[in-house]
Amino acid sequence: MTVISSTKDFVVRTATYKGGVGHASWILHRLGGIGIAVFLILHIIDIFMIVLGKEMFDFFLFIYHQPIFRPAIWGLMFGIFYHAVNGVRIIIHDFFPSTFRYQREMVLGAWVIIGILVVLTVGMDIFNWITYAGSH
Amino acid sequence: MKAIGQMPRPKSGSTFELLSWFYMRVSGLLMALMITFHLLWMHLIVGLDNINFSVVADRWMYPITGTLWRVFDLLLLIFAVTHGMNGIRFSIEDYVHNRSWQLFLKTAVAILLLFLLFIGSYIVFVFEV
Numbered sequence: 001m002t003v004i005s006s007t008k009d010f011v012v013r014t015a016t017y018k019g020g021v022g023h024a025s026w027i028l029h030r031l032g033g034i035g036i037a038v039f040l041i042l043h044i045i046d047i048f049m050i051v052l053g054k055e056m057f058d059f060f061l062f063i064y065h066q067p068i069f070r071p072a073i074w075g076l077m078f079g080i081f082y083h084a085v086n087g088v089r090i091i092i093h094d095f096f097p098s099t100f101r102y103q104r105e106m107v108l109g110a111w112v113i114i115g116i117l118v119v120l121t122v123g124m125d126i127f128n129w130i131t132y133a134g135s136h
Numbered sequence: 137m138k139a140i141g142q143m144p145r146p147k148s149g150s151t152f153e154l155l156s157w158f159y160m161r162v163s164g165l166l167m168a169l170m171i172t173f174h175l176l177w178m179h180l181i182v183g184l185d186n187i188n189f190s191v192v193a194d195r196w197m198y199p200i201t202g203t204l205w206r207v208f209d210l211l212l213l214i215f216a217v218t219h220g221m222n223g224i225r226f227s228i229e230d231y232v233h234n235r236s237w238q239l240f241l242k243t244a245v246a247i248l249l250l251f252l253l254f255i256g257s258y259i260v261f262v263f264e265v
Contacts, residue, residue, distance in 0.1 A: 001265060007169075020178065026205065030227065033220075033223045033227075034223075034224070034227060036220065037220040037223060040216055040217065040220050041248070041252065042253075044213070044217070044252050044256045045255070046211060047256070047259055048255045048256070048258070048259055050192060050193075051259065051263075053189075054190075054193075056188040057189040057192075058188050058190070061187070061188060065185075073184070078178075080171060080175065081172075081175075084164075084171060084172060085168070086167040087164045087165075088164075088168050088223060091161045091164065091165055094161065095161075096164060096172060103192050106198070117172065117175075117176075120176065120178070120179075120180065121175055121176065121179040124179050124180050124183070125179060125184050127183075128183045128184060128185055129185070132185045
């Protein structure tokens, strides 16, 4: 059994481990999951702000409307759709182990679905952003 | 830091980890559908720039659809918080091997879980325009 002895060893092993497509998926799933959990905390707190009333709630929304939040939200869209679709793939593998033979094909299929969902949401955001900005 | 090969095996005789593994799959599958709906609704139907107090308030206001939205939002809240905090617990167990730190962080995550469920469900149940 492999013994990982230090943080540096862990990082080196993670970066050089020849686990292929399953390993890369696992890293993205973990990173995305942690990122989503952080946003979830923020999101529950911002919805809670509604107790302060219309003026305060709409005022606090200016934080999300900062330009820097645009790419952050698009990154979030990718992170969430990745975690969701890759998660469904993992569930299929778990409950139907014979599908592991088609892991590579299913990862490819997952990326196609993720791509469509990200293009739909982010594309609409960009479209609205351009038309909205143009109306002022 | 203790090497991973020397970590104690999980205590046997408890079904908690098995249930946790199963729960991640059930809640994950449901959320994959619910959050896809949530995001397509907010980004395609509502539009990010239009989100404000009225969007949230109107949705929860009407007698029947309001209740349906609240049930949907409450379920999403419960699934997301429990699934998310359980995932953070997995990460803590994977990367933090010092027993005291692990206990501290897992306690903090448990408190955070209760706090988020409390403020989230408070809004869903109590909010009135």
